[in-house]
Amino acid sequence: MKIDLTDTTASKINKALVQGRRAIGTPAVGMVLTLVIVTDEENAYDALKAASDASHEHPSRTLVVIKRVSRSPRDRTQSRLDAEVRVGADAGTGETVVLRLYGEVADHAQSVVLPLLLPDAPVVVWWPVNAPLDPAKDLLGALAQRRVTDTYASEQPVRDLATRSGTYTPGDTDLSWTRITPWRSMLAAALDQVTCEVRAVEVEGEEFNPSCELLAMWLADRLDVPVKRSLSGGPGLTAVRMDTDCGPIVLDRADGSLATLSIEGQPARGVALKRRDTAELIAEELRRLDPDDTYASALRYGVDRLKAPKGARGEPGDQGEPKSDGRARLALPAPRETAAKAPASQATAEAPVKQEPVKQAPVKPEPPQLEPVRKATTK
Amino acid sequence: MSSSNPLRDPADRRLPRIAGPSGLVIFGVTGDLSRKKLMPAVYDLANRGLLPPGFSLVGFARREWAHEDFAQVVHDAVKEHARTPFREEVWQQLIQGMRFVQGTFDDDDAFERLRSTIEELDKAQGTGGNFAFYLSVPPKSFPVVIQQLKKHGLADQKGGSWRRAVIEKPFGHDLKSAEELNKVVHEVFAPDQVFRIDHYLGKETVQNILALRFANTMFEPIWNRSLVDHVQITMAEDIGIGGRAGYYDGIGAARDVIQNHLLQLLALTAMEEPASFDADALAAEKTKVLGAVKLPKDIGRDTVRAQYAAGWQGGTKVRGYLEEDGINASSKTDTYAAIKLEIDNRRWAGVPFYLRTGKRLGRRVTEIAVVFQRAPHSPFDTTATEELGSNAIVIRVQPDEGVTVRFGSKVPGTSMEIRDVSMDFAYGESFTESSPEAYERLILDVLLGDSNLFPRTEEVELSWKILDPIEEYWDENGKPAQYPAGTWGPVEADEMLERHGRSWRRP
Numbered sequence: 001m002k003i004d005l006t007d008t009t010a011s012k013i014n015k016a017l018v019q020g021r022r023a024i025g026t027p028a029v030g031m032v033l034t035l036v037i038v039t040d041e042e043n044a045y046d047a048l049k050a051a052s053d054a055s056h057e058h059p060s061r062t063l064v065v066i067k068r069v070s071r072s073p074r075d076r077t078q079s080r081l082d083a084e085v086r087v088g089a090d091a092g093t094g095e096t097v098v099l100r101l102y103g104e105v106a107d108h109a110q111s112v113v114l115p116l117l118l119p120d121a122p123v124v125v126w127w128p129v130n131a132p133l134d135p136a137k138d139l140l141g142a143l144a145q146r147r148v149t150d151t152y153a154s155e156q157p158v159r160d161l162a163t164r165s166g167t168y169t170p171g172d173t174d175l176s177w178t179r180i181t182p183w184r185s186m187l188a189a190a191l192d193q194v195t196c197e198v199r200a201v202e203v204e205g206e207e208f209n210p211s212c213e214l215l216a217m218w219l220a221d222r223l224d225v226p227v228k229r230s231l232s233g234g235p236g237l238t239a240v241r242m243d244t245d246c247g248p249i250v251l252d253r254a255d256g257s258l259a260t261l262s263i264e265g266q267p268a269r270g271v272a273l274k275r276r277d278t279a280e281l282i283a284e285e286l287r288r289l290d291p292d293d294t295y296a297s298a299l300r301y302g303v304d305r306l307k308a309p310k311g312a313r314g315e316p317g318d319q320g321e322p323k324s325d326g327r328a329r330l331a332l333p334a335p336r337e338t339a340a341k342a343p344a345s346q347a348t349a350e351a352p353v354k355q356e357p358v359k360q361a362p363v364k365p366e367p368p369q370l371e372p373v374r375k376a377t378t379k
Numbered sequence: 380m381s382s383s384n385p386l387r388d389p390a391d392r393r394l395p396r397i398a399g400p401s402g403l404v405i406f407g408v409t410g411d412l413s414r415k416k417l418m419p420a421v422y423d424l425a426n427r428g429l430l431p432p433g434f435s436l437v438g439f440a441r442r443e444w445a446h447e448d449f450a451q452v453v454h455d456a457v458k459e460h461a462r463t464p465f466r467e468e469v470w471q472q473l474i475q476g477m478r479f480v481q482g483t484f485d486d487d488d489a490f491e492r493l494r495s496t497i498e499e500l501d502k503a504q505g506t507g508g509n510f511a512f513y514l515s516v517p518p519k520s521f522p523v524v525i526q527q528l529k530k531h532g533l534a535d536q537k538g539g540s541w542r543r544a545v546i547e548k549p550f551g552h553d554l555k556s557a558e559e560l561n562k563v564v565h566e567v568f569a570p571d572q573v574f575r576i577d578h579y580l581g582k583e584t585v586q587n588i589l590a591l592r593f594a595n596t597m598f599e600p601i602w603n604r605s606l607v608d609h610v611q612i613t614m615a616e617d618i619g620i621g622g623r624a625g626y627y628d629g630i631g632a633a634r635d636v637i638q639n640h641l642l643q644l645l646a647l648t649a650m651e652e653p654a655s656f657d658a659d660a661l662a663a664e665k666t667k668v669l670g671a672v673k674l675p676k677d678i679g680r681d682t683v684r685a686q687y688a689a690g691w692q693g694g695t696k697v698r699g700y701l702e703e704d705g706i707n708a709s710s711k712t713d714t715y716a717a718i719k720l721e722i723d724n725r726r727w728a729g730v731p732f733y734l735r736t737g738k739r740l741g742r743r744v745t746e747i748a749v750v751f752q753r754a755p756h757s758p759f760d761t762t763a764t765e766e767l768g769s770n771a772i773v774i775r776v777q778p779d780e781g782v783t784v785r786f787g788s789k790v791p792g793t794s795m796e797i798r799d800v801s802m803d804f805a806y807g808e809s810f811t812e813s814s815p816e817a818y819e820r821l822i823l824d825v826l827l828g829d830s831n832l833f834p835r836t837e838e839v840e841l842s843w844k845i846l847d848p849i850e851e852y853w854d855e856n857g858k859p860a861q862y863p864a865g866t867w868g869p870v871e872a873d874e875m876l877e878r879h880g881r882s883w884r885r886p
Contacts, residue, residue, distance in 0.1 A: 181393045182428055188386040189397045189431055193505065195383070222385050258468040261432045266505040269432040272425065272469040284393070294391040 003085040010115040013083045020087035031094045034118045035060045036125045047128040053279030058286040059093040061118050067106040079103035110139040122289045129153045136169035146289050150175040157210035165299045170291030176210040177295050178281045196244035201227040206234030216306050218298035228307040398826035401509035402435035407516040409440045418453045419460040420818035425473050426463045433504040435476030449479035476504045484523045490531040508540030511825050522563045529567040544568045547576050548639050554843035561836050574825045579640045580832040581817030584780040588647045609731045611748040612644050613886050615740035624705030633716035636736040642842045658830040669841040673721045678852040683872040684713035687739040690863035697864045714738045717872045739864040744886045745776040766798045780806040
């Protein structure tokens with residue numbers, strides 16, 4: 001059921017939650033955490049959808065904080081809080097409160113959120129877009145044990161990675177890091193099968209995809225060898241090549257779902273390595289709420305220490321990298337469209353530009369999706 | 380798994396435990412268990428990314444199938460029974476390693492073909508000679524399959540590779556046959572390479588018994604004879620014997636369920652805290668508590684066995700056990716068994732453990748109920764507490780997994796009236812909607828060589844030592860009582876508890 005409250009307060013929202021639970025006849029609830037989603041109106045729908053899918057695994061109270069834009073001086077002086085309380089079938093397996101903040105109260109969202117947190121249960125804050133550069137210092141972030149950002153959705157992912165490594169506080173995490181868990185686990189499994197020493201690594205993937213940098217930094221941090229980041233047309237990460245003293249180990253995924261693992265002296269094998277949707281990523285993120293030291297260590301390795309491809313990253317029209325494996329790949333074309341739908345539309349010369357992925361392998365057709373979902377699902 | 384792998388780090392808990400290069404050979408692959416549980420479990424593991432690249436699945440059965448037919452059967456089984464959604468790329472990964480070997484268990488050629496298949500897989504898929512043999516076959520075929528594996532060198536571990544045997548219950552039908560079976564298996568496979576599947580131990584809720592008891596502080600102090608009045612462990616089924624007459628008649632409920640599942644649940648409920656959570660420490664504690672189990676002095680009085688009679692089960696008219704197809708009308712096989720055990724140690728002396736199981740009972744449910752003593756003194760008058768029962772902690776194993784705590788609470792109103800209420804923790808509510816199937820966990824553990832959740836030889840033999848005297852007594856004395864199908868068992872079982880002022884919970 002759904003209860004709409006206009007110009008309301010946190011205590012009225014709490015009353016509505018109790019009332020809603022009574023009405024559907026389930027006074028006791030087994031929610032394990034409070035998930036706070038901080039977003040704008042544009043991304044709220046998709047984020048909430050992902051969270052309610054994830055709530056099947058982690059029943060939670062979901063608080064969606066939407067800061068409304070004030071467009072006139074009069075708007076800015078008026079302060080108003082509207083809420084939409086959903087319990088029962090409308091809210092996955094927990095409770096959802098959508099909070100819309102107008103005017104001054106938008107700067108004091110923590111005062112609304114604090115009374116609505118579940119007693120004792122952990123708090124997770126997730127910014128699907130526009131995450132603060134220092135999440136732990138953010139007023140809402142300070143309430144949480146876990147702060148989930150997503151550099152993939154950011155304007156300048158590589159710069160953000162560098163900043164976050166400076167501001168890292170235990171409990172910070174990044175969905176771009178979550179996205180590469182299957183890759184990391186497959187690469188670890190590949191090294192389980194051989195007793196070779198890795199001498200150098202190359203990580204290849206689309207531009208402006210911080211998952212590639214994170215994977216490269218993790219490999220560099222763990223293996224202590226030079227790691228080169230090179231560009232391809234995607235989708236997402238496309239290959240990791242490890243040069244070892246007993247021949248190359250290559251994990252190659254051209255189509256975003258089925259990868260090939262080739263190890264020198266062993267038959268090449270197909271492995272499923274599909275790109276996961278946001279709900280799965282959030283579900284993984286909520287599984288462990290303790291600080292992710294591996295992420296911290298990889299992040300602190302420093303994005304500048306990676307051997308970058310020729311041409312500064314971030315310059316549109318970068319022609320990519322001649323492929324070392326000898327396969328002819330098309331160079332990336334010059335940008336064709338500006339980032340019209342990117343969170344901030346003032347695309348500057350330095351801003352990332354959405355590029356048409358250049359695909360040489362057959363590509364799994366992607367189902368038609370709304371732009372924000374697509375943005376969030378792409379690895 | 381090599382510990383020198385620089386990409387592995389214990390602190391990196393996102394990385395799942397992936398089994399090393401390996402394959403699984405299923406004997407009796409055309410059976411129900413294989414189609415409904417094993418194949419879907421293999422797929423679900425692959426889907427969750429827990430199987431190594433190149434994992435191979437080999438089916439062995441009498442059917443005249445080609446590899447493609449086998450793949451088709453697995454495909455259908457997975458589509459129908461898998462827990463996770465079907466995904467083409469996962470299927471493509473699995474299908475590369477799927478093989479079928481046609482033959483009977485006494486066919487030497489077939490086992491030679493199995494061996495060359497395994498060698499071919501080592502080359503094509505990089506399985507590295509590591510294979511687990513899952514014997515999903517009738518107990519009488521165990522010895523012949525095991526011997527064939529030995530004869531054709533399939534059980535030999537060469538150059539650091541492993542070969543493991545996975546066997547299903549029944550582990551014999553009494554102590555003697557269990558010992559014989561163990562001898563046959565251990566002659567070919569080393570004891571630590573034999574995995575006995577008791578799928579109950581793979582269930583999340585059963586593993587949660589350990590978490591509940593040993594990770595918390597609030598339960599352990601009351602988990603003893605000073606506060607516990609008695610413990611009831613129940614496994615009820617609503618189905619009859621169905622088409623299993625041949626297997627079931629002569630075995631009965633006690634051998635089928637109490638010997639393995641219920642005694643394992645008893646061991647986990649009653650055991651002391653293990654020194655660590657590794658297989659040896661766990662087995663040591665379980666063995667200790669099973670060794671301390673004391674049988675009732677008067678077996679006739681403190682055990683009950685019964686057969687279901689015709690009746691109505693959940694709105695359907697059903698036949699009695701003796702009228703089922705293939706059952707001798709004078710059969711003495713029990714379809715219901717209830718026994719009272721005690722545990723002779725400082726923690727539990729004098730606390731009865733009531734174990735019961737049966738077919739055609741009210742509903743399908745498995746639970747462990749720890750029932751506490753009544754408060755030694757009550758400041759309320761008797762009318763106020765008339766409706767108050769004993770406090771209890773109930774671990775619901777299936778279905779609707781979770782934990783219930785029962786206690787008294789004041790009924791709202793002007794008078795003081797106290798009534799039982801329950802506080803519920805539902806697994807499905809606080810954690811993943813679909814927790815992994817028991818077989819998923821157990822197959823992965825076999826591939827990883829992790830034997831925490833598998834009963835050992837000693838445990839199996841100790842369980843038979845507990846059950847054998849009861850079965851012998853039943854053989855020689857009287858005959859099973861009768862209970863109408865769809866009820867909670869015979870009146871004799873109720874009387875057994877009433878004698879001590881207790882009663883069975885209605886689960």
